[in-house]
Amino acid sequence: MAREKVYLEEVFPSPFMQLWAIFRKTPVAMLGFCCFTFLVVLAIFAPIIAPYNPIDGNLDMILVPPAWHEDGNVSYLLGTDDLGRDMLSRLMYGTSLTFGLSFIVVVFSLVIGVVIGSLSALTSGFKSSFLNHFLDVVLSIPSLLLAIIIVAILGPGISNTVWAVAIVFIPQFIHITRYAVKEEFRKDYVLASRLDGASNFRILYYSVFPNIVERLMSQATLAQSAAILDIATLGFLGLGAQIPLPEWGSILANGLERFYIAPWTVYLPGLAILFAVVATNLVGEGIRHALKLRKDN
Amino acid sequence: MLTFTLRRLSLFVFTMLVLTMLSFSLSFLFPGDTVINHSGQINASAEELAELNKSYHMDQSIISQYGAYLKHILNGDFGLSAVNQSSISHDILKLLPATIELSLVALLIAMLIGIPLGFVAAIYHNKIADSAILSLAMLGYSIPVFWLGLLAILFFSIGLGWLPSSGQISLLFEIKFVTGIQLIDILLSDSPYKWQAFRDASLHIILPACVIAVAPATIFIRLSRASMIDVLASSYIRAARAKGLNFRQIIFRHATRNALIQIIRHVGLQFANLVTIAMVTEVIFSWPGIGRWLIESIYQRDYSAIQSGLLVLSCFIFIIHILIDFIYAGLNPLARGNKYGS
Numbered sequence: 001m002a003r004e005k006v007y008l009e010e011v012f013p014s015p016f017m018q019l020w021a022i023f024r025k026t027p028v029a030m031l032g033f034c035c036f037t038f039l040v041v042l043a044i045f046a047p048i049i050a051p052y053n054p055i056d057g058n059l060d061m062i063l064v065p066p067a068w069h070e071d072g073n074v075s076y077l078l079g080t081d082d083l084g085r086d087m088l089s090r091l092m093y094g095t096s097l098t099f100g101l102s103f104i105v106v107v108f109s110l111v112i113g114v115v116i117g118s119l120s121a122l123t124s125g126f127k128s129s130f131l132n133h134f135l136d137v138v139l140s141i142p143s144l145l146l147a148i149i150i151v152a153i154l155g156p157g158i159s160n161t162v163w164a165v166a167i168v169f170i171p172q173f174i175h176i177t178r179y180a181v182k183e184e185f186r187k188d189y190v191l192a193s194r195l196d197g198a199s200n201f202r203i204l205y206y207s208v209f210p211n212i213v214e215r216l217m218s219q220a221t222l223a224q225s226a227a228i229l230d231i232a233t234l235g236f237l238g239l240g241a242q243i244p245l246p247e248w249g250s251i252l253a254n255g256l257e258r259f260y261i262a263p264w265t266v267y268l269p270g271l272a273i274l275f276a277v278v279a280t281n282l283v284g285e286g287i288r289h290a291l292k293l294r295k296d297n
Numbered sequence: 298m299l300t301f302t303l304r305r306l307s308l309f310v311f312t313m314l315v316l317t318m319l320s321f322s323l324s325f326l327f328p329g330d331t332v333i334n335h336s337g338q339i340n341a342s343a344e345e346l347a348e349l350n351k352s353y354h355m356d357q358s359i360i361s362q363y364g365a366y367l368k369h370i371l372n373g374d375f376g377l378s379a380v381n382q383s384s385i386s387h388d389i390l391k392l393l394p395a396t397i398e399l400s401l402v403a404l405l406i407a408m409l410i411g412i413p414l415g416f417v418a419a420i421y422h423n424k425i426a427d428s429a430i431l432s433l434a435m436l437g438y439s440i441p442v443f444w445l446g447l448l449a450i451l452f453f454s455i456g457l458g459w460l461p462s463s464g465q466i467s468l469l470f471e472i473k474f475v476t477g478i479q480l481i482d483i484l485l486s487d488s489p490y491k492w493q494a495f496r497d498a499s500l501h502i503i504l505p506a507c508v509i510a511v512a513p514a515t516i517f518i519r520l521s522r523a524s525m526i527d528v529l530a531s532s533y534i535r536a537a538r539a540k541g542l543n544f545r546q547i548i549f550r551h552a553t554r555n556a557l558i559q560i561i562r563h564v565g566l567q568f569a570n571l572v573t574i575a576m577v578t579e580v581i582f583s584w585p586g587i588g589r590w591l592i593e594s595i596y597q598r599d600y601s602a603i604q605s606g607l608l609v610l611s612c613f614i615f616i617i618h619i620l621i622d623f624i625y626a627g628l629n630p631l632a633r634g635n636k637y638g639s
Contacts, residue, residue, distance in 0.1 A: 141611075142573040152595045152603050153326050229441055233577055236443045237592055252444065259447065260455070270444035277439035285435070 015294070019214050022290040029286020035279035042092060043100035050089040051075075054246040057083035063262045079264050081255060087265065090246035091272050097158070097247040098235070099276050102227035105166045106220050113173020114216065118204055120174065121181035131174075138171045147230050151239045158247065161240040165230050169223045176219045180212040214291060221284030225277045232273050248273050301626055305619055312615055320608040321366045327600040331355070335366065337377040337385065337601030375605035380597050385605045389587060393609065394477025395465060396586035400575045402502055403509035404568060410510065411517025412560060418518065419525030419556075420548065430522075434515040442574050446508045446581040453504060460504045463583040467501075470494040505582040513571045517560065524559035528552045558629045565621035569614045 013021065023029055042049070052058075058080070065072045066079040066087075078087040120131050138146075143165075150164035184190060185208070193207050234240030235249025243250070248269040255265025324334040332349050333339060341349060350356065354365040369376075375385040418430040454462035465479055466472065472494060475482050480502075483495045528534065529552060537547050576588025583589070587610060594602035 142570045145569070145573040145576075145610075148573075148576075148592075148595070149607055152607075153323065155598075156595075225439065232441055233443060236441075237577065237580065239592075239595060249441075249443075252447075256447070259451070263451070266444075266447060270441060270447075273441045273444065274439055277441070278436070281435055281439055 015211055016213060018294055019287070019290050022293050023286050026286050026289060028282060029289065032279050032282020032286060035275070036283050039095060039099050039276055039279060040103070043096040043103070046092040046096045050086075050092040052086040052089040054085060054090045054093040055244045057081075057085045059084050063258065065262070066264050066268075078268055079262075081251075081265050082258055082262070087268055090251055091248070091268060093246045094248045094251060094269065094272065095276075097241060097245060098228055098231055098249065098273070101158075101162055102165070102224055102231055105162055105227050105231075106169060106224045109166050109169035109223070110173050110216065110220055113170045114177045116170070117174040117177025118181050118208075121178045121185070122200055122204075131178075135171050135175050139175060143168045143226050144230050144233060147234060148239065151234060156239045156242065158241040158245060161231060161234050164234075165227050168230070169227065172223065173216070173219065176215065177212070180215050181208055184208045184211055214287060218284055218287040218291065221280050221287065225280040225284070228273065228276050228280065298626070302623075305622060309615070309619055313612065316608060316611050316615070317367055317370060318363065320604050321363050323604045323607075324366075324600070327604075329600065333379075334600045334604070335369075335376060337379045337382075337599070339379050340382075370608075376601040378594075378602050379599045380594075380602075385602055388590065388602075389605065389609050391474070391477065392585060392587040392590050393613065395479065395584060396572070396575060396579070396588060397613070398478045398480065399502065399506060399509070399579070399584060399586060400568070400572050402506040403575065404513065404564070404571055406506055407510040407513040407517055407567075407571070408564075411514035412521045412557070414514075415518040415521025416525050416548075416553070416556070418522045419529065422526055422529075427522075430518060434518045437511045437515040440511065442508065442512060442577055443581055445511060446505070446578055449504055449508050450581070461501050462504070465501055465585055466494065466498045470497060505578050505584055508582075509571060509575050509578050512574055513567050516563075516567055516570075520560050520563050521556060525552065525556045527559075528556045558625070561621065561628065562625050565618040568617050568621070572610065572614055 023033075061073070061076060061080050061084045063082060064076050064080045064084075067074045067077050069079075072079065076086050076088070078091065080086055081090070120128060146168045147161070147164040150167060151160055154160035154164065181204070185203075190203055190207055193203055198206075231240060231247070232249030232252075235247040236253045238250070238253060241247030241250045243254070252266055252269040252273075255262065255269070259266050324331050327334050332346070332353050332355050333341070335353055336349050338345065338349065352365065353369070354361045373386050375389070377383065378385055378388065414430050414434075418427045421427045450462045453460045461467070470483075470488075470490065470493070472479065472482050472488075473486055475485050479498050480495065483491060483498055486494075488494065534547060534552060537551050542550075572588075575586070576592065578584070579586045579589040580592055587606060591603065591606040591610065594606060
């Protein structure tokens with residue numbers, strides 16, 4: 001057998017690759033990751049894959065049960081709701097509303113939080129201590145309560161919900177970035193590159209960020225599972241997505257009146273929310289588990 | 298302890314000021330006229346409006362306006378509800394006790410279930426029991442509370458018919474309003490059907506309280522597991538083991554107490570979470586509490602009610618937070634130092 005590598009070269013994978021190597025070996029985390037990817041794909045391609053329009057009803061096919069039921073119809077795989085709208089299509093479009101929007105919201109808050117957090121980590125004194133106390137107060141308010149307050153000010157609607165949830169999640173990203181950056185700045189390798197004459201921003205960009213990115217990702221998964229629940233809860237309460245948008249929480253609220261005769265209109269969106277949140281949490285747990293193992297090694 | 302109390306009190310006053318300032322500024326943020334948002338008097342005539350403007354110092358500087366607003370609040374005047382022109386402070390006094398009752402019962406259930414399960418998970422760390430409890434906790438943490446509430450109603454109220462699905466007590470019983478906390482009011486009343494009423498009210502509270510308790514219980518599981526693992530790894534436990542104490546003695550006499558202290562510290566933070574979940578659950582179970590009232594005011598755009606409801610609810614959460622801080626400091630001498638003052 002030909003040896004392609006003649007020289008024994010020691011390869012040091014980057015911290016992120018080390019993490020991925022451990023993450024890949026945890027079957028449960030990989031399962032969560034696959035479900036998460038599936039949801040992302042579904043959220044992007046829902047309009048192409050979905051068999052029916054989620055808003056147009058077919059009045060000849062009202063409250064058809066799912067296909068495995070004896071009265072079910074196989075062309076409506078998961079049944080229809082009270083206006084004859086296909087549940088499967090509505091749930092697919094709902095993926096891009098509930099899951100997709102929560103993903104975008106978290107990325108948005110993450111970027112803003114990281115920028116403010118790393119800037120504030122570089123400051124010290126009164127400004128920094130004020131921010132610290134302010135964040136402590138804001139972080140002690142539950143995200144859903146804060147989102148309800150903001151929606152109360154802005155008024156109900158899906159765009160206002162998205163803004164409210166985005167604002168709610170910024171403080172926790174500021175907090176974690178600030179904490180992580182401050183911790184890294186105390187380490188020797190930062191001192192080394194400072195002695196080389198690197199500016200603060202250069203250190204931040206080339207030295208610190210690669211080392212804290214997975215901690216931010218772990219926080220982002222926590223935030224996203226909360227964001228899915230918040231968007232769905234606001235939708236359920238009628239403060240978020242309005243009729244006829246197929247947001248999972250509002251589909252569930254919509255099915256509430258016919259709970260007894262058409263239980264699938266309540267079971268299915270609830271299961272969809274549960275599935276999305278569990279997938280997100282599994283990915284988060286996997287990252288945290290891998291972080292712990294990497295630290296132990 | 299005195300310094301600790303003073304520090305907490307100053308924090309309390311400061312936070313109350315911030316909260317009232319927030320609620321004051323809501324009147325400017327909400328659409329509509331500021332003084333009408335303050336007072337909720339939508340049908341006021343020109344003279345009444347002038348009177349209101351005067352009492353809220355609307356012609357003076359913003360600081361003086363805030364002072365006038367604070368004075369109204371301290372006098373217990375939250376204005377009128379824009380929807381039915383009833384006094385908001387009266388409504389809140391009637392509804393808040395029901396929420397307190399529900400959330401305290403839920404907190405009790407969450408702690409009674411969550412903490413022992415967490416301890417068990419920590420004792421069997423990295424064994425099957427541990428991972429089973431952790432997976433269960435993850436599932437409980439991920440379930441949307443409104444869905445869980447509906448499933449609980451479907452299963453226990455409609456399927457099995459064991460528990461009632463809505464309200465605080467059957468309409469047959471007439472209980473005089475004393476404290477507002479139904480279970481205490483029933484015990485205080487001298488009705489001949491006292492015990493039937495008590496049984497009925499307890500049946501009504503079980504289902505919503507359990508639904509609320511699920512998510513906080515899973516957090517208690519994680520907290521108590523982490524703190525028990527820490528304690529079991531500490532050197533005094535090793536010393537106790539070296540002295541020849543058996544497992545049961547170590548857990549019950551030495552480990553449990555120190556692990557519990559760490560958990561109590563987090564109860565305050567969890568309580569805020571629990572009250573938010575309670576707001577949603579009140580809507581599903583038609584519980585006559587302040588959460589349902591607040592969400593209905595948001596539907597009806599009743600701005601003066603939203604403003605005062607938020608203020609009262611956040612004050613309530615904060616007071617519980619401070620109380621738990623005191624309990625923690627009372628139990629743990631280490632916490633009374635300067636370290637935890639702010």
